[in-house]
Amino acid sequence: MGHVIQTNQLVKQFGREKAVDSISLAITEGEVYGFLGPNGAGKTTTIRMLLGLMKPTSGSIHIFNQDLNKERIGILKHVGSLVENPSYYPHLTAKENLEAIRKIYRVPKSRIGEVLEVVRLQDVANKKVKEFSLGMKQRLGIAIALLHQPKLLILDEPTNGLDPSGIIEIRNLIKRLPEEFGMTVLISSHLLSEIDQIATSVGIISEGKMIFQDSIEKLREHAQQSVVLRVSDSIEASQALLIRGINAESQDGCVYLHENSDEHVAQAIRMLVQDGYAVYRAEEEKRSLEDIFLQMTKGNAL
Numbered sequence: 001m002g003h004v005i006q007t008n009q010l011v012k013q014f015g016r017e018k019a020v021d022s023i024s025l026a027i028t029e030g031e032v033y034g035f036l037g038p039n040g041a042g043k044t045t046t047i048r049m050l051l052g053l054m055k056p057t058s059g060s061i062h063i064f065n066q067d068l069n070k071e072r073i074g075i076l077k078h079v080g081s082l083v084e085n086p087s088y089y090p091h092l093t094a095k096e097n098l099e100a101i102r103k104i105y106r107v108p109k110s111r112i113g114e115v116l117e118v119v120r121l122q123d124v125a126n127k128k129v130k131e132f133s134l135g136m137k138q139r140l141g142i143a144i145a146l147l148h149q150p151k152l153l154i155l156d157e158p159t160n161g162l163d164p165s166g167i168i169e170i171r172n173l174i175k176r177l178p179e180e181f182g183m184t185v186l187i188s189s190h191l192l193s194e195i196d197q198i199a200t201s202v203g204i205i206s207e208g209k210m211i212f213q214d215s216i217e218k219l220r221e222h223a224q225q226s227v228v229l230r231v232s233d234s235i236e237a238s239q240a241l242l243i244r245g246i247n248a249e250s251q252d253g254c255v256y257l258h259e260n261s262d263e264h265v266a267q268a269i270r271m272l273v274q275d276g277y278a279v280y281r282a283e284e285e286k287r288s289l290e291d292i293f294l295q296m297t298k299g300n301a302l
C-alpha cells in the first residue's frame with residue numbers, strides 16, 4: 001500500500017524559531033495515525049501545512065502521491081479536516097448547519113442523513129447547535145468534515161476539552177472509519193492515552209522534531225517490564241549485584257532488575273540472600289505508554 005501522506009524534511013520557521021524542524025511523516029493507507037506531542041510541539045503548524053493553510057519554509061508534502069504545492073485543489077477535494085474550534089451557526093440546527101456546507105460542496109442531500117448517522121447525531125438533528133454539548137459540537141465538526149466523502153481525514157486535537165465519555169465517543173467513531181469507509185485518519189493529541197486504543201501508528205514530536213515514528217506495537221515494546229525487589233538495603237544490594245555483572249539499579253528504596261527472565265531474577269535473589277540481605281518481595285513493574293511518552297518528550301533516552 002502506498003503512502004497517503006509523505007512529507008520530506010518539512011520545516012516551518014517563525015522568525016528564528018523552527019516550529020517544525022525537518023519532519024518526515026509517512027502515513028499509510030487505511031491507518032489511524034496518532035500524531036502526538038506536548039503543547040507547542042508543532043502539531044498544529046504541521047497540520048496547517050498539510051491542509052495548504054500555511055506554506056512550508058522548506059521541504060515537500062505529497063498527499064495521495066501528488067505534490068501539494070502543485071496539485072493543491074485536486075488533493076484537498078479528497079481531504080476532510082477538523083482544525084481548532086470549528087464555527088457553526090448557533091441558532092441553526094445541526095441539519096441546517098450541514099445543509100449550508102452541503103450547498104458549498106454540492107454533494108447530494110442524502111449525505112446529511114448519512115453523516116449524522118455516522119457521528120450518531122441523528123436523534124438531535126433538529127436541535128439548535130447552541131444547545132449542544134462540546135462533545136456534540138465536535139461530532140458535528142466531524143460530520144461536516146465527512147460530508148464530501150474524503151479519503152483522508154485530518155483531526156487536530158478533536159478530544160480537547162471533552163470529558164471522558166466525550167473522548168470515548170470520538171474514539172469509537174474514529175475507530176470505525178478505516179474499516180467502514182476505507183478512510184485514512186490523522187489525529188493529533190497531546191495525550192497518548194487518548195489515542196492509545198485507536199491508533200495503528202504513532203508519530204511523536206517534541207520541539208518541532210520527530211522523535212519516534214512506528215507502529216503502536218513497536219512503541220509498546222518499549223513498555224518492557226522490570227522486576228522490582230524490596231530489600232533491606234537497596235543501594236548496597238544493587239551495587240553488590242552490579243559487581244557480579246547483574247544489571248541492577250537502586251531507586252526509591254528498591255532494586256530494579258531490567259533483565260527479567262526467571263533465571264536472571266532467581267540468580268539475583270540467590271546472590272542477595274547469600275550476601276545476607278533480606279528480600280521481602282519481588283514484583284513486576286510495567287511502564288505505561290504514557291510514562292514512555294512523557295519520558296521521550298522530556299528529552300530522556302529510553
Ligand SMILES: Nc1ncnc2c1ncn2[C@@H]1O[C@H](COP(=O)(O)OP(=O)(O)OP(=O)(O)O)[C@@H](O)[C@H]1O
Binds near residue numbers: 190
Ligand atoms: N503564526 C505563528 N507565528 C509565530 N509563532 C507561531 C505561529 N504559530 C505557531 N507558532 C509557534 O510554533 C510553535 C509550535 O506551535 P503549534 O501550535 O504548532 O504547536 P502544537 O503542537 O499544535 O501545540 P498545541 O497543542 O498547543 O496547539 C509554538 O512555539 C508556537 O508559539
